[in-house]
Amino acid sequence: MELNFTGTDICAINGTRSAPETHYDIVVVGAGPSGVAAAIDAAKAGAKVLLVDENPVSGALMGNDIPLYFGGRMTAATQNTDRMLEAIFMSMPALENAMDAGVELLLGTTAWGVYRNGPGVASLPQQVVGLADSERSWLVGFDKIILATGARDLAMSFPGWNQPGVMGAAALQMLLTRYEAFAGQRILVLGSHDLALETALLAQARGIDVVGLIEVRDAPQGNAELVAQVAAAGIAIHCGQTITSATGGINGIESATLSTGDVVACDTICVAIGLIPSIELVDAMHGPRALNATRGGYIPAGEPSVTAVGDCAGLADSGFDHVAYRMDWMRALSDISADDTIICQCEEVTRADLIGVQPPNYLSRPAPMCARSLDTLLEDGPANPDQPARQPPRTGSSAAAQNPC
Amino acid sequence: MSGSEVVIVGGGVTGLSAGWWLARSGVKVTVLDKFIVGWEASGRNGGGASHYSSPLFDEEQRLWPQMDELLGYPTEHQKGRILIAMTERQWEQYRFIAERHTRLNHPVELLDVKQVQEAVPLAGDNSFGGVHYKFGGHANPQRSVQAYAWALQDLGGKIVQHSPVTDFETAGGKVTAVKTANATYGCDAVVVAAGPQIPQLMAQLGVDVPLAAARAEMIITEPAPMMPLGGVDGHKIYGRQTLRGNLAYGGGPHEWLDVDATGPAARPSTPLARNLAKRLAELLPKAAHLNVIRSWAGIIENSPDGRPIIDRLTSPDNVVVASMSSVGFGLSPASGHAIRDLVIDGKCSFADIDILKLSRFDNLESDWREKRGWMPIS
Numbered sequence: 001m002e003l004n005f006t007g008t009d010i011c012a013i014n015g016t017r018s019a020p021e022t023h024y025d026i027v028v029v030g031a032g033p034s035g036v037a038a039a040i041d042a043a044k045a046g047a048k049v050l051l052v053d054e055n056p057v058s059g060a061l062m063g064n065d066i067p068l069y070f071g072g073r074m075t076a077a078t079q080n081t082d083r084m085l086e087a088i089f090m091s092m093p094a095l096e097n098a099m100d101a102g103v104e105l106l107l108g109t110t111a112w113g114v115y116r117n118g119p120g121v122a123s124l125p126q127q128v129v130g131l132a133d134s135e136r137s138w139l140v141g142f143d144k145i146i147l148a149t150g151a152r153d154l155a156m157s158f159p160g161w162n163q164p165g166v167m168g169a170a171a172l173q174m175l176l177t178r179y180e181a182f183a184g185q186r187i188l189v190l191g192s193h194d195l196a197l198e199t200a201l202l203a204q205a206r207g208i209d210v211v212g213l214i215e216v217r218d219a220p221q222g223n224a225e226l227v228a229q230v231a232a233a234g235i236a237i238h239c240g241q242t243i244t245s246a247t248g249g250i251n252g253i254e255s256a257t258l259s260t261g262d263v264v265a266c267d268t269i270c271v272a273i274g275l276i277p278s279i280e281l282v283d284a285m286h287g288p289r290a291l292n293a294t295r296g297g298y299i300p301a302g303e304p305s306v307t308a309v310g311d312c313a314g315l316a317d318s319g320f321d322h323v324a325y326r327m328d329w330m331r332a333l334s335d336i337s338a339d340d341t342i343i344c345q346c347e348e349v350t351r352a353d354l355i356g357v358q359p360p361n362y363l364s365r366p367a368p369m370c371a372r373s374l375d376t377l378l379e380d381g382p383a384n385p386d387q388p389a390r391q392p393p394r395t396g397s398s399a400a401a402q403n404p405c
Numbered sequence: 406m407s408g409s410e411v412v413i414v415g416g417g418v419t420g421l422s423a424g425w426w427l428a429r430s431g432v433k434v435t436v437l438d439k440f441i442v443g444w445e446a447s448g449r450n451g452g453g454a455s456h457y458s459s460p461l462f463d464e465e466q467r468l469w470p471q472m473d474e475l476l477g478y479p480t481e482h483q484k485g486r487i488l489i490a491m492t493e494r495q496w497e498q499y500r501f502i503a504e505r506h507t508r509l510n511h512p513v514e515l516l517d518v519k520q521v522q523e524a525v526p527l528a529g530d531n532s533f534g535g536v537h538y539k540f541g542g543h544a545n546p547q548r549s550v551q552a553y554a555w556a557l558q559d560l561g562g563k564i565v566q567h568s569p570v571t572d573f574e575t576a577g578g579k580v581t582a583v584k585t586a587n588a589t590y591g592c593d594a595v596v597v598a599a600g601p602q603i604p605q606l607m608a609q610l611g612v613d614v615p616l617a618a619a620r621a622e623m624i625i626t627e628p629a630p631m632m633p634l635g636g637v638d639g640h641k642i643y644g645r646q647t648l649r650g651n652l653a654y655g656g657g658p659h660e661w662l663d664v665d666a667t668g669p670a671a672r673p674s675t676p677l678a679r680n681l682a683k684r685l686a687e688l689l690p691k692a693a694h695l696n697v698i699r700s701w702a703g704i705i706e707n708s709p710d711g712r713p714i715i716d717r718l719t720s721p722d723n724v725v726v727a728s729m730s731s732v733g734f735g736l737s738p739a740s741g742h743a744i745r746d747l748v749i750d751g752k753c754s755f756a757d758i759d760i761l762k763l764s765r766f767d768n769l770e771s772d773w774r775e776k777r778g779w780m781p782i783s
Contacts, residue, residue, distance in 0.1 A: 009778035012619075013658040013677070113678070113700075119670035120620060120702070122782040123660045130676055137679050286671055347649070359479055359548065362648050368477035368559055380554075381566040384441055 013123045020128050023141035024050040027129050028148055029111040029281060034310025035148025036094045043101040050140060051103050052131060054110040056084035068174055069153035071167025072252060073268055075181045081108070084179060091178045109133045114145060114285045144307065147282065151275035151296060151311035154326065158333045160246035162342045165253030169199040169272035176206050184268035188256050189213045192237050193320060196272035197226040200235055211266050212236040214243055214258065216332045221325065223318070242332040243269070259336065273329050274322050277312045293323040409433065411748060412583040412592040414570045414606060415599035416442035418546070419733050421553035422741025423596050428560035430749060435590055436562065437583065439569035439668055443550025446600065446703030447734060449623060451643040451655050453636070454735035455486050455541025457511060460756045464739035469542055472738055477559065478552035481545035481648050486538040486636035489521055489528060491687055495639065496533035503536045512539035525637050527629060529690035535639070543636040543645040546734050569667060572609050579723045580610070594723040594748050601706045603728050605666035610721060614714065615766050616706040616728055617779045618664040622674055623655035624681045626695040640688045642681060652692060654685050661779045664704060674700040705731040709766060709773050715740060716763040717747040726763060
């Protein structure tokens with residue numbers, strides 16, 4: 001043991017992390033209405049403000065359903081980044097107000113993580129947000145961060161959903177309004193709460209043929225005024241029903257079969273059952289979160305140093321229990337799904353394999369493996385949702401972490 | 406010792422392997438874990454299984470190719486490893502190591518830049534050369550820990566999760582029971598394989614186990630096209646290509662931490678992920694366009710000389726302590742076997758592991774962490 005130690009471990013992290021190249025009083029992540037408004041307020045109060053938004057993402061990423069569940073229903077216009085940038089500025093005049101107020105704006109820039117010292121880490125020279133555009137990644141220091149990361153589409157599986165043309169409501173709204181780049185013509189909408197009703201009305205107003213809404217519960221779920229508007233627009237809401245399968249060809253969805261046996265011709269099935277507040281960055285910060293069923297799921301919970309605005313702080317509370325509603329849909333769709341229905345598109349996990357806790361097809365399944373199931377796993381006590389797949393958790397908010405399932 | 410009861414404290418890969426080996430010998434095994442088995446560093450590491458400087462190396466090499474069959478569950482074990490040198494200095498180091506392997510009769514082959522590109526399709530022409538280890542290999546840590554746990558249950562062993570051990574009952578120089586908040590587990594022998602929590606647990610038995618904890622981090626990318634050999638690393642990162650194609654890589658620098666008796670409070674990733682991604686992009690330039698989809702950290706305990714501690718104590722004399730100092734995953738088939746031997750026979754049957762005894766630290770200076778610079782950042 002009598003070696004000459006220097007008191008320094010040259011392989012340790014101590015002092016090796018350099019300060020970020022830039023520092024802002026306030027960094028706002030997400031340039032939707034709430035983020036832009038927060039950035040303008042801060043700049044007007046004299047702060048040095050950086051506002052970043054990952055949009056427009058590349059056409060390739062949109063093809064991977066990032067950041068929203070686009071379902072391959074984008075027109076070729078989304079391949080042109082300059083056009084996409086222009087579309088964002090045209091659709092959001094407030095962005096120019098923000099720049100006039102002195103806000104530094106970076107579009108096409110992803111915030112992939114927020115890091116600060118705390119339990120388990122003391123090596124950061126200051127709290128930083130990790131940014132990346134198509135060329136590089138870098139770190140930015142900040143005094144205060146405002147998360148305005150919005151909400152993302154809730155995807156649900158059913159037989160045939162893993163084809164182009166099944167997409168989310170937030171994605172459809174973005175393609176219709178911001179980019180004018182929706183490639184479908186005839187849509188069926190799943191759900192009848194406000195999100196579904198608003199999406200149906202918007203689509204029809206933009207000249208899309210809305211063939212109807214499917215509601216798993218016995219009555220329309222959204223507010224009465226929106227329900228009346230949908231009725232007045234001549235769009236049917238089919239209650240007490242679910243979709244049982246979708247069929248299609250080389251260009252994706254061609255029809256949907258309902259639990260009544262009816263077959264509906266459509267090129268797009270819009271899953272408008274719910275939105276999930278995007279709290280990945282809160283998670284990356286190890287910020288506290290809490291389940292709030294009337295505000296859309298897990299939302300940031302009460303830490304003063306994490307400021308969340310807009311949908312990522314929780315959906316507008318109308319008293320509607322989003323979680324119970326999703327569970328009704330989930331049960332109905334689970335009931336009609338077959339063993340070979342794909343549950344996870346990214347990793348090609350089937351319903352039977354998920355419930356059976358089985359490994360991917362490229363691995364062998366000896367007899368003991370086949371005898372395992374979710375039931376045997378739960379015999380060992382409460383399981384972590386990531387445990388059946390034995391996958392480590394996803395990164396905070398890297399582009400590829402936001403796939404629909 | 407068939408029919409006797411052994412309690413294993415800690416359901417990491419070492420505790421699970423020890424439990425499986427003991428269960429194979431007819432011992433009644435209970436594994437206690439404070440949370441979920443294999444959920445910390447045991448399941449979050451590079452998956453390498455080429456620990457040639459360990460006395461357990463030959464047994465590691467003998468067992469890994471059989472583990473899928475022995476356990477009855479897939480581990481994704483693959484043979485071989487290629488180290489790629491990205492600097493002149495690394496190339497010197499790797500050639501030096503290769504020479505040592507040749508002297509030890511471990512089959513290695515030096516690769517020039519062109520041969521590196523042929524063997525590693527994702528590599529570029531930016532390397533200085535490589536070394537192909539035609540031994541060793543790698544496996545999937547997440548799957549392997551689960552495989553051990555299930556195989557142990559299949560032999561009648563019990564796994565009790567969400568049950569941190571609080572203390573021990575002793576009598577007549579032996580531990581007679583292990584206690585959790587809700588239950589007391591009587592035992593004939595105990596294996597303490599609780600990773601960073603070992604020092605606090607052993608202190609209750611009056612035994613000083615010098616360990617310091619550090620955080621290590623990893624990243625994983627989107628799937629890349631499959632390479633013929635997945636165990637490719639070097640350039641100060643370690644890792645593997647999964648059978649799905651993802652590139653899973655970790656590396657320093659590490660951060661020294663203090664860990665409470667209840668375990669690490671958090672295992673946060675840091676912007677080091679960016680630095681790992683940069684090194685990976687240099688090592689495998691044809692994968693540089695891939696997105697990083699996950700990052701994670703694990704807390705690893707380290708002994709003062711960086712070697713594992715695997716030892717049956719003299720007092721209490723029915724306790725085996727096992728701490729693997731960051732090489733626990735790869736050596737797990739062999740460490741479990743050694744622990745089984747110590748518990749049942751009092752002596753390792755297949756290797757001389759005296760070098761891993763705790764007593765080597767008997768005269769350790771009290772300020773050993775300070776001297777090494779292994780202190781947490783204040």
